[in-house]
Amino acid sequence: MTSTLDINGKAVTVKAAPETPLLWVLRDELGLTGTKFGCGMAQCGACTVHVNGDPVRSCVTPIAALSGAKIATIESLGGEHPLQQAWVRHDVPQCGYCQSGQIMSAAALLAQTKAPSDEDIDNAMSGNICRCGTYQRIRAAIKDASGLAAAPVVAAPPAQGSDKPVASNDVDDEIAAASGSTSRGVGQ
Numbered sequence: 001m002t003s004t005l006d007i008n009g010k011a012v013t014v015k016a017a018p019e020t021p022l023l024w025v026l027r028d029e030l031g032l033t034g035t036k037f038g039c040g041m042a043q044c045g046a047c048t049v050h051v052n053g054d055p056v057r058s059c060v061t062p063i064a065a066l067s068g069a070k071i072a073t074i075e076s077l078g079g080e081h082p083l084q085q086a087w088v089r090h091d092v093p094q095c096g097y098c099q100s101g102q103i104m105s106a107a108a109l110l111a112q113t114k115a116p117s118d119e120d121i122d123n124a125m126s127g128n129i130c131r132c133g134t135y136q137r138i139r140a141a142i143k144d145a146s147g148l149a150a151a152p153v154v155a156a157p158p159a160q161g162s163d164k165p166v167a168s169n170d171v172d173d174e175i176a177a178a179s180g181s182t183s184r185g186v187g188q
């Protein structure tokens, strides 16, 4: 059976049974691998996407429930969204696996609440689990993106010829991995 879905502003026709979870269609049919599979039962938030602007767990949302809905995935943020920039400034990701879901929940929060309180952030983010414990950096990045807190001070790079090792900076790669746009295949 075919269904037509509105994903990231495009009408997409997919061949899948109506009860198929959206996450399966995104990843396996459409190659939108920025959205991750974690628990498969609405417990971790790794699979979070937006449906009509609200954060939704795509692992338990059948495509039959999405007729006429506007679906947005991490790929729709484009890599330069203020939250993605704040994520980089605060070095939020560790393994990176949960981060696309975290960013999508945060994006839904900021779209509705421009200046969220700590309580707003806790309420919005409580369903997104991070096994690496990046919660403090996530909160700081959300506040930075919303203009409630200053960006962190970034240390100057070592002078040329210094014998100090140059720290590898994989954060951009991790964000790219979370948005499914890397060739390294991290977390896919």
Ligand code: FES
Pocket: 036, 037, 038, 039, 040, 041, 042, 043, 044, 045, 046, 047, 048, 057, 058, 059, 060
């Ligand atoms: S994979 Fe959907 S909430 Fe965990």
Ligand code: FES
Pocket: 093, 094, 095, 096, 097, 098, 099, 129, 130, 131, 132, 133, 134
């Ligand atoms: S950064 Fe590793 S699970 Fe969140």
